[in-house]
Amino acid sequence: MEHGFPIRDLTPIADGVVRCVVEAPRVARHALPGQFVIVRVDVGGERIPLTVSDLDEPSGTITLVVQAIGASTQRLAAKRPGETLADVLGPLGAATEIEPYGRVVVVAGGVGAAIALPVARALAGAGNEVVGVVGARTRDALVLIDEMGSVCDQLLVCTDDGSAGRHGLVTDALSDLLDEGGVDHVFTVGPIPMMSAVAELTRSAAIPTVASLNPIMVDGTGMCGGCRVRVGEETKFACVDGPDFDAHLVDFELLATRNRAYRVFEQCRMAELADG
Amino acid sequence: MAELSKRERMAMSRTQMPTRDPAGRAATFDEVNLGFNTGLAVLEASRCLNCKRATCVEGCPVGVRIDAFVAHVAAGDISAAAAVVRDDNALPGVCGRVCPQEAQCEGACVLGNRGRPIAIGHLERFVADWALDHDEAPEATPPTGKRVAVVGSGPAGLACAGDLARAGHEVTVFEALHEIGGVLVYGIPQFRLPKDIVAAEVERLGSLGVSFETDVLVGPAVSLEELRDEEGYDAVFVGTGAGLPRFPGIPGEDLIGVYSANEFLTRVNLMKAFDPGAETPVYDLAGRPVVVLGGGNTAMDAARTALRLGGDPVTVLYRRTDAEMPARAEEVAHAREEGVDFRFLVSPIEFRGDDGWLGSVVVQAMELGEPDEWGRARPMPIDGMTEDVACDVAIVAIGNQPNPILAKATPGLETTARGTVVVDPETGATSIPGVFAGGDIASGGATVILALAAGRAAAAAIDAWLGADPS
Numbered sequence: 001m002e003h004g005f006p007i008r009d010l011t012p013i014a015d016g017v018v019r020c021v022v023e024a025p026r027v028a029r030h031a032l033p034g035q036f037v038i039v040r041v042d043v044g045g046e047r048i049p050l051t052v053s054d055l056d057e058p059s060g061t062i063t064l065v066v067q068a069i070g071a072s073t074q075r076l077a078a079k080r081p082g083e084t085l086a087d088v089l090g091p092l093g094a095a096t097e098i099e100p101y102g103r104v105v106v107v108a109g110g111v112g113a114a115i116a117l118p119v120a121r122a123l124a125g126a127g128n129e130v131v132g133v134v135g136a137r138t139r140d141a142l143v144l145i146d147e148m149g150s151v152c153d154q155l156l157v158c159t160d161d162g163s164a165g166r167h168g169l170v171t172d173a174l175s176d177l178l179d180e181g182g183v184d185h186v187f188t189v190g191p192i193p194m195m196s197a198v199a200e201l202t203r204s205a206a207i208p209t210v211a212s213l214n215p216i217m218v219d220g221t222g223m224c225g226g227c228r229v230r231v232g233e234e235t236k237f238a239c240v241d242g243p244d245f246d247a248h249l250v251d252f253e254l255l256a257t258r259n260r261a262y263r264v265f266e267q268c269r270m271a272e273l274a275d276g
Numbered sequence: 277m278a279e280l281s282k283r284e285r286m287a288m289s290r291t292q293m294p295t296r297d298p299a300g301r302a303a304t305f306d307e308v309n310l311g312f313n314t315g316l317a318v319l320e321a322s323r324c325l326n327c328k329r330a331t332c333v334e335g336c337p338v339g340v341r342i343d344a345f346v347a348h349v350a351a352g353d354i355s356a357a358a359a360v361v362r363d364d365n366a367l368p369g370v371c372g373r374v375c376p377q378e379a380q381c382e383g384a385c386v387l388g389n390r391g392r393p394i395a396i397g398h399l400e401r402f403v404a405d406w407a408l409d410h411d412e413a414p415e416a417t418p419p420t421g422k423r424v425a426v427v428g429s430g431p432a433g434l435a436c437a438g439d440l441a442r443a444g445h446e447v448t449v450f451e452a453l454h455e456i457g458g459v460l461v462y463g464i465p466q467f468r469l470p471k472d473i474v475a476a477e478v479e480r481l482g483s484l485g486v487s488f489e490t491d492v493l494v495g496p497a498v499s500l501e502e503l504r505d506e507e508g509y510d511a512v513f514v515g516t517g518a519g520l521p522r523f524p525g526i527p528g529e530d531l532i533g534v535y536s537a538n539e540f541l542t543r544v545n546l547m548k549a550f551d552p553g554a555e556t557p558v559y560d561l562a563g564r565p566v567v568v569l570g571g572g573n574t575a576m577d578a579a580r581t582a583l584r585l586g587g588d589p590v591t592v593l594y595r596r597t598d599a600e601m602p603a604r605a606e607e608v609a610h611a612r613e614e615g616v617d618f619r620f621l622v623s624p625i626e627f628r629g630d631d632g633w634l635g636s637v638v639v640q641a642m643e644l645g646e647p648d649e650w651g652r653a654r655p656m657p658i659d660g661m662t663e664d665v666a667c668d669v670a671i672v673a674i675g676n677q678p679n680p681i682l683a684k685a686t687p688g689l690e691t692t693a694r695g696t697v698v699v700d701p702e703t704g705a706t707s708i709p710g711v712f713a714g715g716d717i718a719s720g721g722a723t724v725i726l727a728l729a730a731g732r733a734a735a736a737a738i739d740a741w742l743g744a745d746p747s
Contacts, residue, residue: 005491026492030496030497030498035496044548045555046547047454047556071555072555087490088491089453089492089493089497090496090497091496092496218556219452219453219462221681222679222680223462223519223521223679224521224536224538224539225521225536225538225539226535226536226539228523228530229530235523235525235529237520240520254632257532257632258530258632260532260632261532261559262557266557
């Protein structure tokens with residue numbers, strides 16, 4: 001049975017990051033900001049969750065922004081337009097809650113900007129004043145800066161090494177914004193330590209904060225429970241109850257630990273890949 | 277074979293299913309039961325007493341004409357037996373392998389009084405496998421011009437799709453995962469139900485005209501309304517199953533090493549984690565202690581799978597006694613033969629570990645008390661008696677809840693407090709006209725054969741509904 005989702009475009013947009021435009025008409029028609037898809041790059045491959053960064057309903061395509069950090073994502077990055085992804089399932093998860101909050105800061109680290117972009121766009125569309133704070137290790141790792149700049153009222157760029165924008169962490173920029181006052185809501189997505197640090201900053205300022213989580217998943221439809229996260233006193237399945245949760249209630253340490261469960265296995269796979 | 281007298285037939289012992297040697301098989305995922313050959317099948321079928329009142333048929337949830345097909349086997353006419361089985365059961369090769377026969381057809385067999393019921397399951401399996409090897413193209417039915425969408429490709433959906441196709445309707449089955457079969461491919465292991473058997477039965481449905489679309493999560497990706505109004509489906513069958521695992525709700529259940537049986541089995545069965553070249557990992561079980569919580573078929577599947585991945589020891593922890601275990605008798609026997617340990621009257625109360633990794637489970641000793649509302653003895657904790665059981669991996673197989681995704685995305689689809697879809701028990705009709713449901717999504721977690729029965733009942737109701745529909 002011939003099956004697959006044709007890749008329309010695949011372009012490197014930063015160091016180790018590609019933008020993949022793929023035909024998935026049912027997803028393109030229904031996906032909302034904050035939702036994701038599960039992709040199998042090739043038949044026999046693993047199922048990996050990827051964020052829907054953009055979509056175009058008339059052409060039936062969605063845009064995935066993918067950091068080539070594992071065996072599957074490296075194989076995806078090596079694909080060419082005209083080839084296919086074996087499976088694209090979605091849209092999955094609950095959409096980000098978009099309300100007229102007032103002044104909203106969207107804090108994104110690394111490829112988290114791919115999730116932040118549609119969220120920031122929707123927040124702006126709902127009448128919010130949106131301040132984007134986007135950070136990465138270094139200039140070459142920044143993604144979607146122009147796009148974020150065009151949807152945010154104000155965009156602050158940070159790099160760890162000072163090669164672009166402010167020299168420092170996104171939390172330094174956020175801290176200044178909080179000191180200025182007038183922040184009503186924060187949305188954050190990126191590496192776990194970053195989201196955890198954002199949550200700590202806004203906790204003391206008592207500003208409602210939502211984090212988009214990235215646990216390990218298999219099916220993405222609530223069936224396996226591998227993506228469970230601790231939120232307050234409850235166990236939640238990120239794939240159906242999330243991926244967005246109240247950042248002040250999330251157990252980030254547990255999330256970080258659980259995400260390391262297969263690290264040895266993954267390193268072995270990467271070593272095999274490097275050996276060809 | 278010469279005609280045997282009733283006395284002679286009653287004196288015969290039950291034909292044993294040839295199996296792989298327990299020591300060798302516990303290291304492979306090859307099917308344990310090897311199946312009857314024609315000689316064994318005819319021998320076993322010849323024990324049938326041809327009862328006037330076929331209690332076996334009454335014991336079958338889908339009413340397979342067992343008396344008829346067994347008589348054909350006894351007469352050596354396997355082709356005729358296959359025609360009967362195929363007519364009455366959309367997935368005979370599956371049911372012959374996974375039905376709890378001892379509680380159904382074989383439990384109702386009059387020879388059961390002597391502990392030697394006809395091996396109906398083994399015979400059904402033999403006939404079904406024979407039919408797959410001697411397949412003829414099914415007869416085409418004149419198309420009715422009606423289209424039906426089946427949501428979910430598990431046993432309920434496949435059975436429903438088969439009957440609807442045979443009635444001449446154009447059927448598309450939508451599946452969220454990348455393979456067709458639902459629990460038959462993600463849940464039930466290869467050594468009990470080989471995936472090529474499922475694939476062959478699915479292919480058979482394809483030759484009846486059923487289409488399949490994978491990677492579609494009906495609800496979020498396409499609503500029931502869109503299926504009807506835009507994609508031209510005249511009716512929908514919802515068989516989305518009980519796919520949301522339950523956890524015990526005890527401290528430590530988020531430690532690494534605690535799996536739901538769904539996750540563990542999906543990683544191994546669907547994602548082939550047992551294959552060293554697989555991209556999807558499963559925790560390394562080799563030489564590590566594994567516990568399985570629960571006493572049903574899923575618990576047996578998980579325990580036997582863990583054993584095959586090198587778990588040592590693999591221990592099933594069950595809060596009642598072996599008499600109350602809901603698993604199929606054959607699965608329990610096979611698990612024991614292969615070396616799975618059982619500890620009864622213990623209930624987990626806490627998972628413990630270091631640095632986020634599981635190290636042990638604390639169990640509470642139980643005793644059986646008064647019967648609960650279903651008549652099963654209720655396990656009661658014995659004060660002060662707890663024990664720490666070492667384990668690197670714990671697999672939770674204590675049941676599933678209905679998957680809520682479709683219901684959440686479908687306004688007007690009435691559900692119960694438990695999350696099951698409300699249906700007319702006879703027809704599967706839901707609160708939305710033209711939408712029917714069956715299997716675990718309507719009943720809560722049950723068996724393959726009950727899902728199949730519900731799928732078939734709904735197919736008949738859908739056929740009638742489409743016939744009455746003037747549109």
